[in-house]
Amino acid sequence: MIISSLIISFVLTIIVEYIIVKLLHIKREVFIPVLLVNMLTNPLVVYIYNIMKLYSFVYKDIILIFLELLVIIVESHIYKYLLEINWKESLKISFISNIIAYLIGLLLNL
Numbered sequence: 001m002i003i004s005s006l007i008i009s010f011v012l013t014i015i016v017e018y019i020i021v022k023l024l025h026i027k028r029e030v031f032i033p034v035l036l037v038n039m040l041t042n043p044l045v046v047y048i049y050n051i052m053k054l055y056s057f058v059y060k061d062i063i064l065i066f067l068e069l070l071v072i073i074v075e076s077h078i079y080k081y082l083l084e085i086n087w088k089e090s091l092k093i094s095f096i097s098n099i100i101a102y103l104i105g106l107l108l109n110l
Helices: 002-024 031-054 060-082 087-108
Strands: none
Touching (some): 002 031, 031 060
Protein backbone atom coordinates (compact mmCIF):
# COMPACT_ATOMS: atom_id res chain seq x y z
CA MET A 1 0.00 0.00 0.00
CA ILE A 2 2.65 2.52 1.02
CA ILE A 3 5.00 1.52 -1.82
CA SER A 4 2.32 1.91 -4.49
CA SER A 5 1.29 5.23 -2.95
CA LEU A 6 4.91 6.40 -3.08
CA ILE A 7 5.32 5.40 -6.72
CA ILE A 8 2.01 6.87 -7.91
CA SER A 9 2.58 10.09 -6.01
CA PHE A 10 6.13 10.41 -7.29
CA VAL A 11 5.22 9.86 -10.96
CA LEU A 12 2.23 12.22 -10.82
CA THR A 13 4.26 14.86 -9.00
CA ILE A 14 7.05 14.67 -11.59
CA ILE A 15 4.56 15.07 -14.44
CA VAL A 16 2.65 17.96 -12.85
CA GLU A 17 5.69 19.81 -11.56
CA TYR A 18 7.58 19.36 -14.83
CA ILE A 19 4.72 20.96 -16.76
CA ILE A 20 4.41 23.84 -14.29
CA VAL A 21 8.15 24.48 -14.03
CA LYS A 22 8.49 24.30 -17.83
CA LEU A 23 5.68 26.85 -18.22
CA LEU A 24 7.24 29.17 -15.64
CA HIS A 25 10.86 28.71 -16.71
CA ILE A 26 11.00 28.10 -20.45
CA LYS A 27 14.61 29.21 -20.93
CA ARG A 28 16.10 25.74 -20.56
CA GLU A 29 15.31 22.09 -20.10
CA VAL A 30 13.98 21.42 -16.61
CA PHE A 31 13.21 17.70 -16.45
CA ILE A 32 16.42 16.66 -14.67
CA PRO A 33 16.17 19.45 -12.02
CA VAL A 34 12.50 18.58 -11.39
CA LEU A 35 13.36 14.89 -11.13
CA LEU A 36 16.28 15.49 -8.74
CA VAL A 37 14.34 17.88 -6.53
CA ASN A 38 11.40 15.52 -6.20
CA MET A 39 13.60 12.46 -5.63
CA LEU A 40 14.78 14.29 -2.54
CA THR A 41 11.48 15.63 -1.20
CA ASN A 42 8.49 13.65 -2.47
CA PRO A 43 9.14 10.15 -1.04
CA LEU A 44 9.80 11.49 2.44
CA VAL A 45 6.62 13.59 2.60
CA VAL A 46 4.43 10.83 1.14
CA TYR A 47 5.92 8.26 3.52
CA ILE A 48 5.39 10.46 6.59
CA TYR A 49 1.84 11.26 5.53
CA ASN A 50 1.00 7.58 4.94
CA ILE A 51 2.36 6.64 8.35
CA MET A 52 0.24 9.36 9.95
CA LYS A 53 -2.86 8.07 8.10
CA LEU A 54 -2.08 4.51 9.14
CA TYR A 55 -2.04 5.46 12.81
CA SER A 56 -4.92 7.97 12.52
CA PHE A 57 -2.71 10.80 13.70
CA VAL A 58 -5.03 13.66 14.75
CA TYR A 59 -2.90 16.56 13.50
CA LYS A 60 -1.88 15.02 10.17
CA ASP A 61 -3.28 17.90 8.08
CA ILE A 62 -1.38 20.51 10.10
CA ILE A 63 1.82 18.48 9.84
CA LEU A 64 1.26 17.98 6.10
CA ILE A 65 0.95 21.74 5.59
CA PHE A 66 4.16 22.24 7.58
CA LEU A 67 5.91 19.55 5.51
CA GLU A 68 4.73 21.14 2.26
CA LEU A 69 6.07 24.52 3.39
CA LEU A 70 9.42 22.90 4.14
CA VAL A 71 9.38 21.25 0.71
CA ILE A 72 8.73 24.62 -0.95
CA ILE A 73 11.68 26.15 0.89
CA VAL A 74 14.05 23.25 0.18
CA GLU A 75 13.02 22.98 -3.46
CA SER A 76 13.36 26.71 -4.03
CA HIS A 77 16.96 26.56 -2.78
CA ILE A 78 17.75 23.65 -5.07
CA TYR A 79 16.02 25.21 -8.08
CA LYS A 80 17.96 28.42 -7.53
CA TYR A 81 21.21 26.58 -8.14
CA LEU A 82 20.12 23.97 -10.68
CA LEU A 83 18.25 26.44 -12.87
CA GLU A 84 20.66 29.31 -12.17
CA ILE A 85 17.87 31.74 -11.27
CA ASN A 86 17.33 34.27 -8.49
CA TRP A 87 15.65 33.52 -5.15
CA LYS A 88 12.38 35.21 -6.04
CA GLU A 89 12.02 33.19 -9.24
CA SER A 90 12.97 29.91 -7.57
CA LEU A 91 10.52 30.49 -4.72
CA LYS A 92 7.74 31.31 -7.19
CA ILE A 93 8.46 28.17 -9.22
CA SER A 94 8.59 25.96 -6.13
CA PHE A 95 5.48 27.48 -4.56
CA ILE A 96 3.27 27.30 -7.64
CA SER A 97 4.39 23.84 -8.74
CA ASN A 98 3.97 22.35 -5.26
CA ILE A 99 0.59 23.96 -4.61
CA ILE A 100 -0.79 22.71 -7.93
CA ALA A 101 0.66 19.21 -7.40
CA TYR A 102 -0.79 19.16 -3.87
CA LEU A 103 -4.24 20.25 -5.06
CA ILE A 104 -4.26 17.65 -7.83
CA GLY A 105 -3.28 15.04 -5.25
CA LEU A 106 -6.19 16.11 -3.06
CA LEU A 107 -8.60 15.82 -5.97
CA LEU A 108 -7.34 12.36 -6.86
CA ASN A 109 -7.73 11.19 -3.27
CA LEU A 110 -11.40 12.16 -3.03
